[in-house]
Amino acid sequence: MSFMNKAWGATSPEKTEPITITRRAPDDQDVGIDIKFAGICHSDIHTVRSEWGKTTYPLVVGHEIAGIVSAVGKNVTKFKIGDHVGVGCMVNSCRQCENCHDGEEQYCFSGTVFTYNSKDPKDGTITQGGYSQHVVVDQAFVLKVPESIPLDKAAPLMCAGITLYSPLNHWKAGPGKRVGIIGFGGLGHMGVKLAKALGSEVTVFSQTNSKKELGLRLGADDYVATSDPDVFSKLSRKFDLIINTVSASIPLEMYLSCLRRDGSLVQVGAPEKPLLISPFSLDAQRVGLHGSMIGGIAETQKMLDLCGEKLIFPEIEIIPASYIDEAYERVLKSQVKFRFVIDISTM
Known part of the structure; x- marks a missing residue:
């Protein structure tokens, strides 16, 4: 029937x-x-x-x-x-x-x-x-x-919620961890809210500062414009975890340079073209480039319960x-x- x-x-x-x-x-x-x-x-x-x-x-x-x-x-x-x-x-x-x-x-x-x-x-x-x-x-x-x-x-x-929560959970975002979020759209803004709820220090990487005031209001500790040629040198070796939410090809090597030793850059956006990096950008500080796709049912329920408890919408x-x-x-x-x-x- x-x-x-x-x-x-x-x-x-x-x-x-x-x-x-x-x-x-x-x-x-x-x-x-x-x-x-x-x-x-x-x-x-x-x-x-x-x-x-x-x-x-x-x-x-x-x-x-x-x-x-x-x-x-x-x-x-x-x-x-x-x-x-x-x-x-x-x-x-x-x-x-x-x-x-x-x-x-x-x-x-x-x-x-x-x-x-x-x-x-x-x-x-x-x-x-x-x-x-x-x-x-x-x-x-x-x-x-x-x-x-x-x-x-x-x-x-x-x-959007579980796509960001899963890498934050897997790579153990929390107190004492510095997290970068590339992009401040449907995925990125949830990354900011969830990373803050877990106790991390959060920075948004965006092309411009047009959403900076809103980003800070939603919980970001810092909001930087990647159009500033000095931003990557200023943030060199700062982050434990960076999550890339954008679906366009961007210079990942610049973001890898912002990771601390053993840090991780996690790709959740899905650009149509292959991503290009040099192995030297991974070798220099033993950093990792990873992928992540949503989360399992139990992890998704855990995320929903967290959002319900802390009113993360x-x-x-x-x-x-x-x-x-x-x-x-x-x-x-x-x-x-x-x-x-x-x-x-x-x-």
């Missing part, structure tokens, strides 16, 4: 529009969710425009989902009807490999099942994301949203579904402070 619901989907790389999609009925392990809000991530745009490999159209994107439980399967024990919940970038994995057993489902050896544009192992269809009225997800991949987090602000935490702009194409253009032009969130009731 299946059911239909309204959605906003891509019918080609150039167009999104209202469509109707079919969702499978919840099985014994599933949770049915009435979606209230869905955040817009740059990954949505890449996928809609078929820039990250083959996209199967029509496709509904959106992996920053917040809503209310409307149905539960008979074996569901973690959730009940009426619970506030979220769904992030993945909806299943093999659950058998070493990484899945370690709670790192995002690195599943058999292939993580992503929230959209993946093959659903339960029915063989292409997964459809959160720009829709409802979604059905296995309880193991549904997250509990603390009561203190409004659902509209919970949505971006499912990707993203800065958002709520939009109707009809504004999605315009929102995409504004994202590409960095004209949003800091995350668009779709009000699903407008479908």
